[in-house]
Amino acid sequence: MRSLFAMALCLSLSACVTVVARDELAKPKHAEAIVLTEGFSDVTTLGLTSKTIETGANPGVYPAIGEDSKGTYYFAGEKTLWQQRETQARISFTGGIYVPRDRSQDVRFFIVNPIPTNAANESNARKAVDTIAQNRIVQGAAAPGMAPGIGANAGGNILGGLIVAALIPNDAGKIQHYYVIENVETKAKILAAIQPIDASTVRELSGK
Numbered sequence: 001m002r003s004l005f006a007m008a009l010c011l012s013l014s015a016c017v018t019v020v021a022r023d024e025l026a027k028p029k030h031a032e033a034i035v036l037t038e039g040f041s042d043v044t045t046l047g048l049t050s051k052t053i054e055t056g057a058n059p060g061v062y063p064a065i066g067e068d069s070k071g072t073y074y075f076a077g078e079k080t081l082w083q084q085r086e087t088q089a090r091i092s093f094t095g096g097i098y099v100p101r102d103r104s105q106d107v108r109f110f111i112v113n114p115i116p117t118n119a120a121n122e123s124n125a126r127k128a129v130d131t132i133a134q135n136r137i138v139q140g141a142a143a144p145g146m147a148p149g150i151g152a153n154a155g156g157n158i159l160g161g162l163i164v165a166a167l168i169p170n171d172a173g174k175i176q177h178y179y180v181i182e183n184v185e186t187k188a189k190i191l192a193a194i195q196p197i198d199a200s201t202v203r204e205l206s207g208k
Contacts, residue, residue, distance in 0.1 A: 018177040019113075025066025025073060025175075031199040034062040034074045034097055040186050044179045054084040055109055055179050062096055063197065071100035073110060073175065074194075081109060097190060098177060107187045109178040113171045 041056030058081070062074040079092040095111035181187050 019171055019174050020068065021174050022066060022112075025068055028064040028067055028072060030064070031197055032064050032194055033197045034099075034190060034193045035195055035197075036060055036062065036190075036193055040189070042179070042181045042183050042186055044182065052086065053179070056082050056084075057097065057109075058082070061197065065096075070102075070105075071098055073098055081111070095175075095178065097181075099191065099194070103191060106180040107190055108180045111176050111178050113174055113176055 036057060036059045039056060039058045041054050043052050043054045045052050057076060060076065060080060062076050064072050065075040066073050074097045076094070076096040078094050081095045082090055082092045084090045093111055094114075095109055098108050098110045100106065181190065
């Protein structure tokens with residue numbers, strides 16, 4: 001029964017999380033960026049629980065690095081975003097902000113999953129794999145009816161093994177949609193902060 005539950009959860013996380021390779025994105029139509037003069041954070045409640053996660057962005061220039069059929073990805077750079085999970089220490093991660101063409105839709109964070117290194121640095125590789133699996137699990141936990149901590153408790157190693165085997169090869173190094181920025185005022189500030197910038201600045205900041 002536990003194995004069936006783990007498999008169903010693994011498949012549901014795969015289906016509900018948007019993951020895309022940066023090279024698959026279309027080139028932005030305009031050289032523009034989100035220019036944040038001050039940082040911000042947004043709090044997400046996980047599922048039907050009272051558990052919360054605070055995710056934030058530091059001040060900076062976030063250039064548009066690509067588009068899909070529904071919106072634009074603005075890259076925050078290496079370790080520019082941060083996250084605080086209640087009693088745990090704050091962590092930094094790489095990602096940015098996704099803005100839909102239909103501005104009535106959700107603005108959200110995105111993350112860039114780490115790439116596991118080879119066996120010469122086993123600790124780093126294991127940490128990268130753990131991070132990708134946790135990103136999947138925590139993102140799924142934000143959906144109604146899901147609870148945080150599933151990966152570490154219910155299903156235990158069975159669930160962890162299924163997620164690593166089924167998802168890690170496809171997720172490493174790719175962009176993954178993350179939490180919705182729920183605060184209306186914060187969303188409005190982000191949209192108002194989008195402005196044209198020089199194309200050479202976009203290339204310099206985006207690493208391409």
